[in-house]
Amino acid sequence: MEENQTQKFDVIVVGAGPAGVAAAVSAARGGARVLLVERSSFAGTKNMIGGAVFLSALKQIFPNAWEQAPVERYINKHTWSLLSDNSSVDISCDFPQNPKSASIFRSKFDSWLVEKAKEEGVYFAPSTLVKKLIKKNGCFCGVETELERIEADIIILADGVNSLLARKYGLRYDYEAKDTVLSIKETIKLSKEIIEERFNIEKGSKNGAARNFLGGLKLENAPFALGFLYTYTDSISLGLGVNLEDLSRYGLNPSDLLEKLKEHPVVKPLIQDGQMLEYSAHLIPEGGYKKLPKLCENGIMLAGDAAGFVNAIHFEGTNFAFISGKLAGETALAAIKIKDYSKKTLKLYEKKLKQSFVLKDLKSYQNVMRNLYSRTNSLMNYYPKAASKFFKIFSGASCIPKRDEFREFIVDFVKGRSIRELLKDAWAFIISIFGVLK
Amino acid sequence: MSSEDNKKKSIEDKLTTIKYNCDSESHLVINRELCKNCESRCCTYICPAKVYTYDEEKDIINVDYENCLECGACRIACPLNAIDWNYPKAGCGVIYKQS
Numbered sequence: 008m009e010e011n012q013t014q015k016f017d018v019i020v021v022g023a024g025p026a027g028v029a030a031a032v033s034a035a036r037g038g039a040r041v042l043l044v045e046r047s048s049f050a051g052t053k054n055m056i057g058g059a060v061f062l063s064a065l066k067q068i069f070p071n072a073w074e075q076a077p078v079e080r081y082i083n084k085h086t087w088s089l090l091s092d093n094s095s096v097d098i099s100c101d102f103p104q105n106p107k108s109a110s111i112f113r114s115k116f117d118s119w120l121v122e123k124a125k126e127e128g129v130y131f132a133p134s135t136l137v138k139k140l141i142k143k144n145g146c147f148c149g150v151e152t153e154l155e156r157i158e159a160d161i162i163i164l165a166d167g168v169n170s171l172l173a174r175k176y177g178l179r180y181d182y183e184a185k186d187t188v189l190s191i192k193e194t195i196k197l198s199k200e201i202i203e204e205r206f207n208i209e210k211g212s213k214n215g216a217a218r219n220f221l222g223g224l225k226l227e228n229a230p231f232a233l234g235f236l237y238t239y240t241d242s243i244s245l246g247l248g249v250n251l252e253d254l255s256r257y258g259l260n261p262s263d264l265l266e267k268l269k270e271h272p273v274v275k276p277l278i279q280d281g282q283m284l285e286y287s288a289h290l291i292p293e294g295g296y297k298k299l300p301k302l303c304e305n306g307i308m309l310a311g312d313a314a315g316f317v318n319a320i321h322f323e324g325t326n327f328a329f330i331s332g333k334l335a336g337e338t339a340l341a342a343i344k345i346k347d348y349s350k351k352t353l354k355l356y357e358k359k360l361k362q363s364f365v366l367k368d369l370k371s372y373q374n375v376m377r378n379l380y381s382r383t384n385s386l387m388n389y390y391p392k393a394a395s396k397f398f399k400i401f402s403g404a405s406c407i408p409k410r411d412e413f414r415e416f417i418v419d420f421v422k423g424r425s426i427r428e429l430l431k432d433a434w435a436f437i438i439s440i441f442g443v444l445k
Numbered sequence: 446m447s448s449e450d451n452k453k454k455s456i457e458d459k460l461t462t463i464k465y466n467c468d469s470e471s472h473l474v475i476n477r478e479l480c481k482n483c484e485s486r487c488c489t490y491i492c493p494a495k496v497y498t499y500d501e502e503k504d505i506i507n508v509d510y511e512n513c514l515e516c517g518a519c520r521i522a523c524p525l526n527a528i529d530w531n532y533p534k535a536g537c538g539v540i541y542k543q544s
Contacts (some may be wrong), residue, residue, distance in 0.1 A: 035507045048536045053515060055544040114542050136535035153535055169517040171532065183520055189518045194543045255522050256486040262456050286459035287544035288493035288514040370498055
């Protein structure tokens with residue numbers, strides 16, 4: 008960066024994650040002078056991801072370079088497990104030829120994104136914390152860091168889930184605990200060979216596996232939580248996302264819950280003899296469509312987690328970040344071209360989001376998480392246990408007549424839960440599906 | 446050791462795996478007057494790094510900001526909005542390498 012008092016850029020992007028880099032590079036490609044600021048010394052070191060980044064979105068941002076991105080393994084094997092106290096019922100899919108996502112470490116991956124952006128002319132300012140935004144005549148037109156003022160025609164906030172700036176300037180309300188998930192994880196070292204063996208991965212390949220766990224926490228009042236596991240080259244991640252309101256309500260500590268998952272007889276052998284490399288935590292905004300912020304105002308736009316762009320049910324966040332960032336960057340270019348940075352012009356960003364999967368998916372999924380959350384006990388306890396019972400009968404020759412066993416199972420299934428509750432579960436399921444498809 | 450101590454120990458062990466560049470002053474400022482009226486003190490258990498602990502004798506919440514993972518959970522969960530939550534100074538705070 009040049010050392011002078013009146014620095015002026017076309018665009019300042021706050022936050023060098025996927026949304027920020029996509030915004031910066033999209034604007035720079037059209038000839039804009041772009042400054043990308045990041046509060047950490049190295050991009051990605053404040054970030055944590057469950058495990059994998061979606062390749063379709065990465066390809067759209069870096070169509071030529073994406074294959075060189077520092078990825079660990081291409082995730083082509085997904086397994087979802089319903090855990091009862093000591094067993095698991097799984098469903099798996101395997102796409103050996105056509106992986107859709109790849110496991111990454113954010114510190115390496117985000118730093119690579121920034122390097123690519125710099126190659127395309129983006130100015131990068133690490134160790135730069137934006138304390139305030141500059142506003143003149145009702146229009147945002149710069150940032151104030153700990154050290155200096157920097158002006159720009161357009162600001163793009165891609166400063167993540169906590170976005171203190173968006174809240175400070177009234178662009179969004181704070182997330183409520185019920186709309187927020189606290190995700191914690193441990194990165195655990197295991198040898199390549201052990202990973203290949205345990206997760207049934209072709210030897211010497213860059214293939215990898217992901218697993219999700221529902222239930223298995225052995226709590227009567229279980230919080231809404233989902234366990235995850237991703238394979239890296241020679242380590243794995245094991246983590247848990249828990250609804251923040253449930254943690255408060257039931258007096259739970261997230262790390263204790265993860266310990267419970269680690270002790271589960273199905274999970275324990277997967278991490279056996281592993282050595283913890285790093286512990287981490289991050290928030291996920293899951294308020295979705297109903298909690299959307301002001302996506303633009305005079306001279307400013309919000310992208311990525313800062314705007315709450317997450318589709319929790321599919322673990323989608325990085326793709327929303329990349330594409331919303333790209334659309335914000337393109338909108339900035341259009342505004343610069345006509346030298347009009349007003350909200351009226353920047354509304355183009357909203358229009359582009361509405362035409363893309365970003366707002367389409369958020370809209371169609373707006374009730375899904377709430378529906379599932381309202382059935383927490385069914386999902387976390389009742390159905391995993393029922394599934395386990397069923398498969399115990401189905402697969403375990405117990406020398407008891409099958410008719411008796413299945414009849415008992417059906418009686419238990421109906422008795423263990425009032426018809427009213429069963430109907431409520433079914434209703435929540437049906438309206439969720441209908442909401443997405445209508 | 447009580448189970449509570451064990452849990453604290455478990456988190457302390459986990460935190461040793463993380464690199465920090467410690468800020469000289471706390472980026473987390475709590476309003477102790479408000480905290481006195483708090484019934485849940487949920488910050489003392491929901492925090493993944495156990496940054497907040499309750500000192501019964503002095504009836505105050507202690508804040509080990511050095512351990513903070515900057516997730517923001519306490520800020521949102523605090524029922525009294527008693528936590529003035531900021532980012533550490535530029536370049537300071539947690540430095541994840543393998544997350």
